Amino acid sequence: MLAIVGLPSEVKPNIILMLADDLGIGDIGCYGNNTMKTPNIDQLAKEGVRLTQHIAAASLCTPSRAAFLTGRYPIRSGMASSNAYRALQWNAGSGGLPVNETTFAKILHQQGYATGLVGKWHQGVNCDSVNDHCHHPLNHGFDYFYGMPFTLLNNCQDNKPPELDAAFQAKLWFYTQLISLAVLTVLTGKITGLVSITWKAAICFALFGFLYFASWYSSYGFVKYWNCILMRNHDITEQPMKLERTTALLLKEAISFIHSNKHGPFLLFVSFLHVHTPLFTTERFLGRSRHGLYGDNIEEMDWLVGQILDAVDSEGLRNNTFIYFASDHGGQLEAQEGTIQLGGWNGIYKGGKGMGGWEGGIRVPGIFRWPGMLPANSIVDEPTSLMDIYPTVAHLAHYVTPVFQPEGAGACYGKGICPCSGEGVMHHVPPLLFDLSRDPSEATALSPDTEPQFHAVLKRIEEAVKEHRRTLTPVPQQLSLLNIMWKPWLQPCCGTFPFCWCDKEKDDI
Template identity: 65%
Template sequence: MCDAAVSRPNVLLIMADDLGYGDLGCFGNDTLKTPNIDQLAREGVKLTQQIAAASLCTPSRAAFLTGRYPIRSGMVSRHDPRVFARTGASGGLPVNETTFAKLLQQQGYTTGLIGKWHQGMNCESHNDHCHHPLNHGFDYFYGTPFTLVNECQANKDPEMNVQLQATYWFYTQMAALLVFSLVLGRTTGLFYVKWKIIAFTASCGILFFISWFANYGFVRYWNCIMLRDHIITQQPIKLENAASRILKESTSFIKRNKQGPFLLFVSLLHVHTPCFTTKTFHGKSRHGLYGDNVEEMDWMVGEILAAVDKEGLRNNTFTYFTSDHGGFLEAREGITQLGGWNGIYKGGKGMGGWEGGIRVPGIVRWPGIVPAGSVIDEPISLLDISPQWLTWLGHPFHKTGTEYWSESSSRRFGF
């Protein structure tokens, strides 16, 4: 790293969701158009061996926020689901964890999170919001507390507990068939059954249906919501304008806080399934819905960077782009694959230690500090990023292990 003095630069962090290592032009893809991210790589440094702390959203993001292994904060599970599967689920990133947002907030930065959280919301009740982003160092939050699932798009097949739902439907249909048979037998005289028994059987079937459908039949309404701080702004989320709203909120935050310093963490909903893409980008790519979504994401990144330039903040802004983990190879719609491409690496999202699930693209731009067009081939973890750039900014992060990139090492990590 150059020794030039840096005075409280702005920090812009952009994290894609489920983006494959091989989905960007600057990382070897010659069939998807990502000109804005490619330009960002030319203007900064490309991190070719960057590893996520986990191959799933919740633990990987917890590690990124805290600089600690997710197991230390209780954000890892051996059992399914290994991520928060519902907005109303109890638990989340402990409030006593120190995030990079908390540290910068204490140093006078205005901090904002736009987009996906997925670190839990509540403790004891459905609205105590003890794990809310505002309790983790962010002054402003606009986005979804959960994540995107197929149920968020009305015309998609369900994604959550599909086999269990099918079992419940089967038993519901059997209960309905039993009631129909009892009524038919009674009315035709084939056999005698008291109406009270028929009514009781029907009531049990209805109660059984309500008990499970209340949980799964309203997934879109309960899980797919947008918040501004603590206030629900959309329930359910309207995916047709989600991208434009995330973009508008991001650029507005930059404009409002151009006097700085600010931290803006843009946690994109792209390119997570169901890969909803606006009409402008629908059908533009050579790779179906997923490719369209990647190219729309690239456009969004370009617009956010343009907002930084418009306010004259480029030279005083540390910009970082990455993904939370590798592409979702198993995401399919019929015979169409909806997940990303992880290049030469085997495996993908959720696949344990397979490198395709944890190898992620990384780009850093910091004009005057980071040499443009450079490449770092040394192994780097998402765990390291926050402690490293906070140290560069003069805000040392807590240390929970040994700093193997020491100043005396010939393999020291630096620019």
């Protein structure tokens, strides 16, 4: 799309990339939702280009964002999982985006851009020690970082059901109760003389039960303190973060970055915490939408988009700023509290977050705006990808994108979550085949009777998959069980471990 613009060699526009979290394509007005109020995002689409077949490289946060940052499928950087854990689970894990990956921030930094990230990272922090910050944004081309090194979780807000490994935690609690009951029975029996056992054995049994409980509660019981933190560059500013002021702090930092770098060129990646659960929404927006807390959170995010656009206009940067808005993947269907739905709507598309096999998990909103350079109120129906942002911004910065893959590889540069393995997963042999140009909602699968080219198409797909796999080279698996497990010695901590607490932010925001 940008190849026909004819970009003058002396022009290096400012670049603002805005990425929502868990936003469904059917959640905003310009994609057909007439009950949700998103005037700022809708106006952005009216003034720019709207993509109707914009595809994420993965249906979950960590791998999708790794692909977005690098322009490569996450499997090539080790950011695609081969186990049940398909995203990073802890700040204190050792997995993350490898330092040898070339992000678009590194490219633009080399091209003279000031580069900043405000918001969610979720690409890891440390490798071997608590302060090595090998996976940190500042080690991936960003000059400035303010936000969450992890991601929002229900655990970040008091009185919310746990989200991290919820089913596993329920099992741990169940076994804790069984062990506690057994210990109580043994001790009672010893005291009453009904059980013939030495005090030493009884105490050892009780100690075993305590150690079992302490071993898992020391991590899962303190998720809010371990994962829900804010950082400015390499320093922790809030641990745990106070959600009631997080939105204002992030907005303040984004606007400040625009103001400080108004003489440009700059790259600002605004990685929203909205609209991931727990959907914390400031009082100003509570109860405003027709769709409960999720709708309130979307309308607050739309307001944030408007504030950022206003900041661009107030600095006189409107015509020299390339702006992009998208979501990292589809909305989450399973998010709920009781009977209240807390996840997004993916429109006519089946599936959602965590389901890469259906369009609803990977088809996302995509909007560009650059007044005078991109045609206003335009629609692009051709397939595009979040990974296309990499070569796009590299082109805007007059950088020639390197060849990542062997010639002919076929790349096109230019239970809270539904599981992908195990019980309950259906495997289709042969795979289901849909014609998305005529059936975007994947309502009716094709068959040899309805599609004469059925077998030929499947054969071509199988050959393409084999060719893709042939080009893969072995890399360390960043989402292996060893890398994602909580490691106390890697835990970012403001204070004395394990009593991690600090508040360096000011309330006068």
